[in-house]
Amino acid sequence: MTADPYARIAEWYDLLLNPVLDGVRRTVAHVCRAEGLLRVLDACCGTGRQCAVLRGAGVACVGADLSPAMLGAARASPRSLPLLRADARVLPFADGSFDAVVLSLALHEMPEATGNAALAEALRVAPRVLLADYRLAERNLDLPAALFVHLPERLAGAEHYRNFRGFMARGGVEGLAHRAGLTVIRRERLFGGAGALLLAERNSRTA
Ligand SMILES: C[S@@+](CC[C@H](N)C(=O)[O-])C[C@H]1O[C@@H](n2cnc3c(N)ncnc32)[C@H](O)[C@@H]1O
Structure with a gap:
């Protein structure tokens, strides 16, 4: 990463986005508890809020992120989380170190090759992934939310x-999980239908 794209927004990120994103974090924590995923890596952890919510729910979470500014914001909070700077494509963990890896609202901002590499690396360090990101509208009811999300995404830069x-x-x-040959074990609706949380694992026939 040459320049940190989060350098200017990191200190405001939680204030602006927690009201919208905390529901996602609670859903991730609920699924982890319900599915017995108790050792989790949040591979694009940002300010560490997801890790804090997971740890509050009794899930051991380590956070990794590439942005020094986001990690700085995470470390400035009084949460005292285990955090490290790492590229999600090259994680400094042995195969199968975690029960699951969370990739939350990060894949959509990556070029295709980077997202594919991050997903493959997540599936190296854990058998399951929790992918929280945008999805295509399935019903007319989903359309307002699906259109609305263009606004914050546009504001985030060209x-x-x-x-x-x-x-x-x-x-x-959903397209990403399909192309990667993943089996979706569980699916939760996010953002009024504009997003989804997928709990997925490698299809044993494509492994
Ligand atoms: C929109 S933020 C989401 C942060 C957090 N998951 C959340 O839900 O608040 C996307 C995060 O992905 C991180 N990121 C982007 N590319 C990355 C990469 N290759 N490796 C690690 N982190 C990356 C960014 O630094 C940023 O913190």
């Missing part, structure tokens, strides 16, 4: 928006 549009053109989070 490169971010280009990657988001590419991600959606390839079918969003």
Whole structure:
């Protein structure tokens, strides 16, 4: 990473986005508890809020992120979380170190090759992944939320928006899981239908 895309927003990120994103974090924690996923890596942890919610729910969570600014915000909070700087494509963990890896609202902002590599690396360090990201509208009811999310994504900058549009053109989070040959074990609706949380694992026939 040459320049940190989160350098300017990191200190405001929680204030602006927690009201919207905390529901996602609670859903991730609920699924981890319900599915017995008790050792989790949040591979694009941002300010560490997801890790804090998981740890509050009794799930041991380690956070990793590439952005020094986001990790700085995470470390400035009084939560005292286990955090490290790492690229999600090259994680410094042995195969199968975790029960699951969370990739939350990060894949849509990556170029396709980066997202594919991050997903493959997540499936190296854990048998299961929790993918929380945007999905295509399935019903007319989903359309207002699906259209609305273009606004924050556009505001996040030209490169971010280009990657988001590419991600959606390839079918969003469901398309990614399908192309990767994953079996979806559980699916939760997010953002009024504009997003989904997928708990998925490698299809044993494609492993
Ligand atoms: C929109 S934020 C989401 C943060 C957090 N998951 C949340 O829900 O608040 C996307 C995060 O992905 C991180 N990220 C992007 N590319 C990454 C990569 N290759 N490796 C690790 N982190 C990455 C960014 O630094 C940023 O913190």
